[in-house]
Amino acid sequence: MAVVGVSSESRTLTGPGPSRPRGWFHKNRMAIAPWLFVAPALLFFAVYVIIPIFQSIAISFYEWNGLYDVNGESTAQWVGFQNYIKLLDDSRFYISLKNNLIWLVLYMLAVPVGLAIALFLNQTVTGIRIYKSMFFFPFVISQVVVGLIYGWFYNPDFGVVGSVWKALFCEEVINIVGNVTTKCSVSPPDILADETWATYGIIFAGLWPQIAYCMILYLTGLNNVSPDQIEAARLDGARGFKMLRHVILPQLGPATFLAIVVTVIGALRSFDMIAIMTRGGPYGSTNVLAYYMYETAISEYGDRYGYGSAIATVLFLIMLVYISYFLWKMYQDEKGGM
């Protein structure tokens, strides 16, 4: 706002005299200028976000394999709410929905763990910056790389899990062609191929960078904790957990809010980890809604755009609840701040 005010002022100083009749634009410039600034962003937001949302909702009422015929006309067929009715009876859909919830709940662990590490690292020792950067490191590497690393980590043949298991339960023997192989009394766990454990395995991998992210948020938050208040609290005899609960944490409120927001977003963005580690498998048991939508609509055996759009719409409605709450909360905070 301030910028607009300055520029309009300078405009009147250098412009022609007040004798010139003032146009509509001139009269309303204070109202128009902000819109002009926002226009490009609005345009792109509409083209890439808003319009596709409605297109996707529209497609969800059709059965369509994504093809256009020779004349460029869509081969889609109107089926009304059929896709949604199918969705209600689709066990894969419920598995995905359940996994989404598991992701949201377990991903929240990143917040307290991140806080704990931040508190631990918030001290002045030689080389603390190196430790801090090492803890932050996993957030810098791409999700895809994290997924790959953990895929190997869990591998029952050559991964860390497999190696530890082999050291405990297996012995080396010479096989028929004279090569070394291992015989195990109990076969090693195949975490990513086990329908009960695979999702937890991926979440655990995802937590690694997410904890680092929360940690860095809290570290910056801790920098802003007022030393006076700590001093005062200390004089009043507050120590340890009491100090944390009643003095530090309230001051970390904004950091906590941000950490929760990014963690929820992170949990909803679990797509890349799943794609790289299990591709939704074994047999769909690690799907979340986003990946299930991709699988039905776009992947090699998909091409069911209508059904995929129906899943996308459900996901959108769920996220809408969260986003509305988030916006409402922000609005309330701003109102309180004023």
Next chain:
Amino acid sequence: MKLKFKSTLIAAAIGSMISTLALAGDLVINFDDPNPGPKAGFEAAVEAFKKAHPDVNVTVNINDREAHKTAIRNFLSADAPDITSWYPGNRMAPFVEAGLFDDVSDVWEANGFSDTLAAIKPTMTIDGKQWGVPYTYYQWGVYYRKDIFDKLELAEPKNWDEFNAAAMKLKEAGVTPITIGTKFLWTAAGVFDYLNLRINGYDVHNDLTAGKIKYTDDRIKAVFMAWKEMVDAGYFIENHATMSWQDAIAPFQNGDAAMYVMGNFSVDAYKNAGLTEDQIDFFQFPEITPGLPRAEEAPADAFFIPARAKNKEDARKFLAFIAQPDIQTEWNNTIGQLPINNQATVGDSKFLKEGFETLSTAAGLAQFYDRDAPAQMAKAGMEGFQEFMLDTSKMDAILERLDKVQEEVYK
């Protein structure tokens, strides 16, 4: 800035020149395999075509296989090339049904392909018309460690009893009979297809993938029962669900597993893993139901003319050209696969010779479960196969679920 403007002008001029040239006998071909071997084979065939038809100006676009699968959905209805590579069987069905491929029955008729390409004709046919011309295929079967078989004095099993006896003997010697990696699902479909083809035969395979037989049908149940016996007896390696087909070569290479139900493209991978030609060999998947005509898996790759192609005349010349025996011979020598034209000669490798023997005497050729069945069915089916291999006790639940998917897919 000025320089940049100039170069864009030049680029635009060149661009317009190319597009004007395009009007005069231009042929655009989209191909889907940039790997060195397939690319060289394709380019050599294009060169030969240019020599035979100097008046045709050929432009080639080679795209990555996965990218091609996505791109074809757009370019067929928007900016279509004159020729594109794609796959026969059910994979071409959506495009044929949307009217995006040109009917090329005339090319088949004019060149006598019904005789020379007879083996593959059924899979190129929808509604009694042919929609493309294939240039290569390869066999599936059992690849095995010959040195291990020799050490245990095992011969190539010809029937199911011999196969089971061999598997038991391998197990006694501490060798897992079969390696497999089901992370990407389709490998399990290979095992299922072969059990089905050997127990019930070609027609049941086709009826199943066409949705005419239920998965809970007794014949399909019999397949799963045989498979269950194999899994429960420990024929397959553990941890297969985290392995790709390439990962599953490791135990095969190490001598921990002795057989692999696979396609011929895997031979290169065995050799890259350090196995020599003496250590590996091939046998046809053994007979299960005595006297049943032997059908095989033989996925083919083919070329198609999009309905929106601009130069259909030269495109037809190209299709006729790539099915010629000499062209198919050379092309498949380069890529190490089998020519489809029965007048062509097969490459020197022992696997190709056995493959040719296997396919040319087969009673029927299947494309593979995921090419014969529609995409949605294939996906659900293959997930079911993987789940079944991890826990055979879920058999009935899986089959019932597949029935439900089937009902929805083929309505």
